Amino acid sequence: MKLLTLTAAFAVTTIFTGAAMAGPVLDEIKANDSLVCLVNPNSPGFSVPDSQGVFQGFNTDFCRMAAAAILGDAGKADIRGIGFSDSMKTLVARGAHMASRSITATGTRDADTGMAFVATTFYDGQGFMVPASLGVSSAAELEGATVCAEDGSTTLLNIADWFGDRGMSYRVENIADKTARLEAFFSGKCDVYASDVSALNSDRLLAENPDDFTILPEVISAEPLTLVTQPDQELEAAVFWAFQVMLNADKFGITSGNIDTIRADLDAQPKSVRRLFAEDGATADMAAKLGLPQDWAYQVIRQVGSYSEVFERHLGSGTPFNITLAETQNASADQGGLMYAFPIR
């Protein structure tokens, strides 16, 4: 996600500048009948292997979304767990077609050749967790605090920015291993635990008594976690609009559960829904132009589901993370969030 080894990755990137032209990546995916998609090998809720060694999670489902849209079968996503800097190198060296691994889109990263940021699937940001007994209700009261954070990550840089801008003193307890870092925080070795808000929510639940810890309201950085593909206009369009189909489905309450009944009686549906799923709808028109299966939008919803469905499945109330979508920045724009469904017509 954001290791300092990033620098090394991009030093290598510059070697491969020859591979940066828009090209027939989409054709290659169709010729291989398989889409190679890189995920974080070990990120609870986002991508982690299940007992059979098959990756499951929020990010994993966007690999499956792309495979469903392009190949008509979500199962044709060849999902590989690779560390951050290696996945960048692999993508640039054309060893994979896309990556869905919580990569923060930043200006300098996008300016590098060899990869394209396509669609933001999760808006995250860095926050703070404190013991409730500390009696702190705002991060502005953290003067002189000891912060537990990950070694070598942008987390530390964000903390330095935030405390520095306010002229507050702080001390960092630098622990690389996550289990050890959390243990240090829960046992009171640090006053504050800093990480991305999505991670804080799940980490809090690992405490013996989660109610003893609270997450402060301040979010001190912007982390738009974005899908990355090899540069290829058709591939980028296919992935971007497949994601928009998932957002549009939410707008009309369509899920993998009811898509078949809705499709059976399309004439009774609003025109926007008909444009999404009818055989002569806008998506079929796009399919002809991009070379996708004619019913790609239907396949995405039937095999993967709508955005809120995917969110709920991996991070929602039925999971240990228990995040309420409507309370996060990832709620739809109608509910005051940032997920804005582009029109498909």
Add this chain to the structure above:
Amino acid sequence: MTGASTWAKELFATPLAALLTLVSGAFMTWLGWLALSWLLFHAVWPWQPAGLCAVRTGLCWPFLFEKTRLILFGTYPFDLQWRALAASLLLLALAALTGLQMIGRTRLRVRAFVVIWVSGLGFAVLLLSGGVLGLSPVPSVFWNGLPILLFLAIAAIAGAFPVGVLLTLARDQGAYPVLRRFATLYIEVARGVPMLTVIFVGVFVLPLMLPPGTYIAPVPAVLIALIFFHGAYFAEDLRGGLQSLSRGQREAARSLGLGYWKTMGLVMLPQAITRSLPSLVNSIIGAYKDTSLVVVVGIHDLISTARMSFNDPGWRSQALEAYILVGLWFFASCAALSAIGRQLQKDRETERGRVSQE
């Protein structure tokens, strides 16, 4: 004197000894109690529902049933995992054969031994990678858990041995002083640098030295780095053996009219290797355990697959079970290696005894 009274005499010899015995005894009882309550009193047994594991503090058997296969083979395609298992068994058999050869239970000729090794390693890689003989290809990112640990450890040790022999020959000669200095410099640098640095060099710097446009996967990159790292340690072990031989050996070989390579290959090295076996075994145990450090560059060995197992959202409080399982594996395999080392030591002592009697 009976056993019990010997114990009592040693444990309660003086008031201070008695006090220390009581304190450490209490401490051990406390530890034992903790272990027992974890293993038995608070355990969730295999026939109990897995949901209990989140509530109870003891050993979670359902977790082990559910996740052992993931810890062993990681993300290797589930229905092809027999190949990962076969490759692991093959690699273990190679290691066992080498151990038996070292303690003299098998007496294979050197050439046959090398052939078995090379073909065994090649066949293990073939099983893992597929792509031939109708085996579907599996890229190296999916070689997780036990097979990758065994492959990296065994291939690195096997590759490092000839490197070590060449280095020690280069260092232990006078005809080419420049070569000797270079060998010495190399060995000292390799031994003065932490292995973590070497692994990072393998993954991040080695690719920079390759022609542009080539991509080297982490597994071969790390393997190359490990071979050259362990080679330096083996060289020093072998040099110790070489220097312990009397000058007469070399002079006798020379006077028989043997050239340099024959002197070394037929007379000096076989004896030097036999003599340095105990310290070689020591280095091998170190090399084997260090292999787990490859986790820092994203190769998913047992430690990494163990982390995957308890990062599954449903099993997040089972880190201890996963680490204990991996710990048991390392304990068992290192114990087997030390057993070989002890046997070698014993053989040498009986040999020495026999020589002195003659």
